[in-house]
Amino acid sequence: NAGVTQTPKFRIxxxxxxxxxxxAQDMNHNYMYWYRQDxxxxxxxxxxxxxxxxxxxxxxxxxxxxxxxxxxxFPLRLELAAPSQTSVYFCASSGGQVLTNEKLFFGSGxxxxxx
Amino acid sequence: QKEVEQDPGPLSVPxxxxxxxxxxxxxxxxxxxxxxxxxxxxxxxxxxxxxxSGNKEDGRFTAQVDKSSKYISLFIRDSQPSDSATYLCAxxxxxxxxxxxxxxxxxxxxxxx
Numbered sequence: 001n002a003g004v005t006q007t008p009k010f011r012i013x014x015x016x017x018x019x020x021x022x023x024a025q026d027m028n029h030n031y032m033y034w035y036r037q038d039x040x041x042x043x044x045x046x047x048x049x050x051x052x053x054x055x056x057x058x059x060x061x062x063x064x065x066x067x068x069x070x071x072x073x074f075p076l077r078l079e080l081a082a083p084s085q086t087s088v089y090f091c092a093s094s095g096g097q098v099l100t101n102e103k104l105f106f107g108s109g110x111x112x113x114x115x
Numbered sequence: 116q117k118e119v120e121q122d123p124g125p126l127s128v129p130x131x132x133x134x135x136x137x138x139x140x141x142x143x144x145x146x147x148x149x150x151x152x153x154x155x156x157x158x159x160x161x162x163x164x165x166x167x168s169g170n171k172e173d174g175r176f177t178a179q180v181d182k183s184s185k186y187i188s189l190f191i192r193d194s195q196p197s198d199s200a201t202y203l204c205a206x207x208x209x210x211x212x213x214x215x216x217x218x219x220x221x222x223x224x225x226x227x228x
Contacts, residue, residue: 040123040221041220042121042203042218043159056213090158090159092158097207097214098147098149098207098214098216099147099208099209099214103161104161104216106158106160107158108156108158109157109158
């Protein structure tokens with residue numbers, strides 16, 4: 001059972017570079033999320049999607065973009081990397097809203113450093 | 116006042132100790148309360164969840180919710196070195212037709228053999 005798969009696991013970027021963080025799930029989940037986790041700051045929602053073709057901003061979307069062309073994939077794009085985007089990024093998926101007793105599954109994370 | 120407050124610790128205890136982890140919240144609209152466990156260099160995984168005030172037990176773990184005081188707790192009995200991890204509280208509510216899920220900062224727990 002693969003669950004939620006994130007690639008790459010680690011990446012170092014130079015300021016101004018671009019990259020895409022990949023996320024794929026094999027559980028046929030409609031809901032997918034991108035979070036960032038900074039030391040001592042908890043998880044902050046960047047973007048989320050409730051189905052293919054539907055995305056929406058979370059709490060901290062600036063500097064990021066997403067797309068959801070398939071149910072399985074939810075890539076996160078950084079266009080002009082800045083040191084403030086140094087963080088650990090987690091992708092997650094669920095079958096529906098947590099309030100309806102759906103469980104949130106997380107990937108193992110991508111550790112990104114922008115220097 | 117932050118919506119969800121959690122002491123980040125760290126907390127270090129000897130094996131076999133009873134551990135108490137706590138979060139407070141300010142928004143009485145939160146309906147669903149969760150605890151996630153996160154091992155080093157891994158994603159969080161759901162440990163326990165509950166809707167209502169009161170206690171919920173699962174093995175050595177007990178989740179407690181006090182909605183009147185806006186306070187949730189996770190108790191770990193007979194703690195083991197394998198319980199060493201960061202524990203995050205989380206809670207959700209419906210806002211504008213969408214769900215809002217808020218995480219605490221996480222408390223790093225070390226259980227020493």
